[in-house]
Structure formats: C-alpha cells, structure tokens
Amino acid sequence: MSVTYPAADAALLRDVEYGRAGDVSLRMDGESPDGTGPFPAVILVHGGGWMRGDRTQSVQPLFTPLLESGFAWFSISYRLVTDFMQVGTAVADVKAAVQHLRKFAARYNVDPDRIAVIGESAGGHLASMAALEEPALVAAVVAFYAPTDLCALVRSSANVPEQIREALRNSVLGPLLESHLSSLSPVDRVSQDAPPFLLIHGTADNVVPYTQSVEMQKRMTAAGTACELVTVSGGGHGIRPWESAMWKNQMLDWLRKHLI
Known part of the structure; x- marks a missing residue:
C-alpha cells in the first residue's frame, strides 16, 4: 500500500490521503489543538456495519471534546465491503492509517509514541483488530459498543x-x-502484549449486545491485559442518543492517563 506525503503543517486538515489500496485513495480529516506540540493523537474509525458510514458523521461528537482536551484527532475513511467476509481489508486500512501517522508524525506535529485508536460499532471492531494484530502500533484503544465475538x-x-x-x-x-x-473476532485475538483497552457500551444496545464488551473485558483480564469497561445504563446503540456526559469525562481521563 503506497503512501502520499502529507500536505504542509496545518491545524485543520481535510481530505488528506494516508494511503492507497490499488486504485482506491484512502483519505482522512484531522485537527490539532492550539499550542506547540507534539500532541498526543487519536485516530477515529467510524461505524456502519463495515458496509456503509462516513468519517464525518458517526464519530463527529468526539471531535470537540478531544480537541479541547489537548488531543489531535484524525478521522479516517476505509474500504467499505460488500461481503461480510472481506472485513479484513478494512483492518488493513486502519493499520495503514496508524503507520502513516507514525511515519509523518513530525509533519503532523504529533508524538508517534502517543497514538490511540478509537472506533465505534464496526469501527470499534476494526480498531480493536488492528491493535491486537500489531500491538506495538498504538498506545491505547477505545472501543464503543464494538462487536468482539x-x-x-x-x-x-x-x-x-x-x-x-x-x-x-x-x-x-x-x-x-x-x-x-x-x-x-477480537475476543479470540487477545494476548498479553495487547495495549490497554477502554470499552464503552450501553446496556440496552439491541444491535451489538452489551455482553460482547463484558466478555471482551473478561478475556483481556484473564490474559493479564489492562481493560476497563464503562457501562452506560439504559444506553442504546450509538453515541448521539446518550444524554449523560459522564462517559466522555471517563474516556478523556483514561486517555490522559495513557497518552499524556
């Protein structure tokens, strides 16, 4: 997978190519906080059942909280699939985005050793798989209501x-x-080398059962790997419907602990 050198330094990035897969250009948006840097960075992976979704939508509620807390964020597009069995290609794209950010860390004014991946729903699955397949790539993982089994x-x-x-x-x-x-399945890829995980899941999720995150935490704990679970009581599937801001504060505190 080839990589195009990024544009010159800018606090706000739009439609930057982070790699290519054949004829497909893989793109991302990003934004850096005020200050001199290098900043801790978060790569955001949108959901949509692996077959749909957009980097500007489902993870958008995370942009401002991350920025205001001192994190640079980069929201990526990846190859959507028409066949459920092809999701491994999207995992490869997530890894390519991390590798791109690490390679050009100075250009983006981020610290290559302080990069986390955050994904929601199918994006949480992809973020988890990327980190479990190559544990040294990232420093931390946050997975919102992610399929794990x-x-x-x-x-x-x-x-x-x-x-x-x-x-x-x-x-x-x-x-x-x-x-x-x-x-x-992330539950079957857990190892003691895995980076720390934070799982966030609503108990009333009727798309990806809450038990998927419960079981993931059990597997990681049994393997001796750090994994915390934030339970959103009565929460369904999706960030936007959740009214409580408690999970945001818990997530940001956890990221500060592992990246700052």
Missing part, C-alpha cells in the same frame, strides 16, 4: 443476513465459517 453475534443477531446464519448452522460450511469468524 463475531460467531456469537452471527448466531444471535437478526441484523445479520439469514444466509450467513444458515451457513454457520450448516454441517459442511459451519466449521469453515466459524474458523474465519474467529480469526476476525
């Missing part, structure tokens, strides 16, 4: 196409599909 999610969720659920039940295809889903 794809086998369990496929079996239980009405949001998953019936043909995929049927394939998992099939005596011939089932074991192959389960093995593939396991390879893409």
